[in-house]
Structure formats: structure tokens, C-alpha cells
Amino acid sequence: MIRHNLLSLWVLLALSLAGAVAHAADPPGEGDRAAIQAVIDSQIAAFRRDDGEAAFSYAAPAIRHMFGTVDNFMAMVRGGYRPVYRPQAYHFGAVTVVDGQIVQKVHIVGPDGGAVTAFYIMEQQPDGSWRIAGCSLGAPEERSA
Template sequence: MRSAVFGAVLALGLAGSVAAQEGDIQAVIDSQLEAFLAGDVAAAWSHASPAIKEIFRTPENFGRMVREGYPMVWRPAEVRYLDLESRAGQMVQRVLIADQSGALFTLEYFMVETENGWQINAVNVLKAPAPAV
């Protein structure tokens, strides 16, 4: 009996922890998307992980890469969060984004927790979802 109660408490605690992570992770992604929409590349850059900052070196280089390579992220029309999972030591948040023309894209945001909180370590564009029938 005691182990069943302990297991239930542990499961609830873990679910609460994942929910808290999910909220924090989604807030970071939202903040970066809002910064791109506002044209504030420096604010968007602040959500990039140290590895991303090392690759692109400046907010301007980073902004140019996003604008040219991820136009749906640069100017999203609609954002919907899907599942969050742990993969190879990173949290991966799937996001469905509609661009300004209404085209849908599923993206995976690879998140790392740093001393500055959650940061975006990579974004992978997946195959577009099949249209609903």
C-alpha cells in the first residue's frame, strides 16, 4: 500500500515538473517568436544557446540565417504547441507553425537548460503535416 501511494506521489511530482518545464520552454519560444515579429533580433538572440551564439557570432548573422532559412519562424502567422519529450539529454518541443501564406510547418525546438534558464539549441523543420480531411 505504501509503495502504491509513494508511486502515485512520485508520478504526480514528475508530471508537475514536466508541466513546469513545458511552460518555461514554451515561454522562451514565444518570446523569441515575438522578438522576430517585432524585428528585435537582439532580443531573439538572447534566447539562443551558447553553442548557437558561437556558430553565428553576432545577432545580425543569426537574424539573417533565420530570415533566409526559417521564414516561418521569422514571421509566423499562427503557433500551436504539440508534444514535449526528452531526447539525448535535451528537451524537444514540437511546434506547428503557419506562415503568412497559411502553409503549415512542424518544427522541433531542441532546448537546453543553462545557467540563464532554457535556451534554444537548434530548430529542425520536419516534413509538413498532412492536410486534415
């Protein structure tokens, strides 16, 4: 029950961020794309080694506030985001702007061999760094990762 509630909160927050995230007119430049991908790479690496503290550190402030603790965050990820938590393989797709939000597509082969596309909503912080403000999983856009 708690796991389902946490997942629901995560999805609701990701969907409601349209009003909270600064609106961007253009996709980020090459330097920002590289920084965005480095954040996602680093979080996935932290998941793979079960380093919840590090994984949680890549979440945007609103996500950190919503989950409150590393344990709550990791329970949500383990329960609802297995492909992100334990990918067999992944590669980055396009960075797009959707409703003013920067979205990084990541094509993933999950632990069960199934393909999904993860849509990471990225938020630039006042210091210029990037953090993950939400993630949703969808049907695969490409067959291999």
C-alpha cells in the first residue's frame, strides 16, 4: 500500500510540474545536454550499486521534499521503476521541450529484457546544475538500448 501511494505521488508530481518548472523555449545546448545525461548516468550508477544517498542527491528539491527520506525514495524506485533501477542496458535519445519542460528520453532494456522509454523531466537549478524533477516510463520508441 505504501509503495503504491509513493508511486502515485511520484507520478502526480511529475505531471504537475508544468507550472513549477521554468518554461524553456528551446532545447538546451550541447553543454547542458551533456550535463543532463551525466546526472542521469550518475543516478543510474548509484541505483546499480544500491547507493540510495547518491541516487537521491540527483533529485530536484521538490522530489526530495516530497519523499523526505532516502528510504522512501528508494522504495518508490524499487517498486515502480525496475527498468531504471536495474537496467540491462540503456542509451540516450533526444532532448526535447514538452510544455516548456526539458525532457531527456532514455531507451532502456530492463532487468526482464523488456524495452521501455524513460522520459526524464529535468530542472536547472539556480547554480546552473541539473536535477531530475520527474520520470515516467512509456512504450519503447526503439527496440534496442
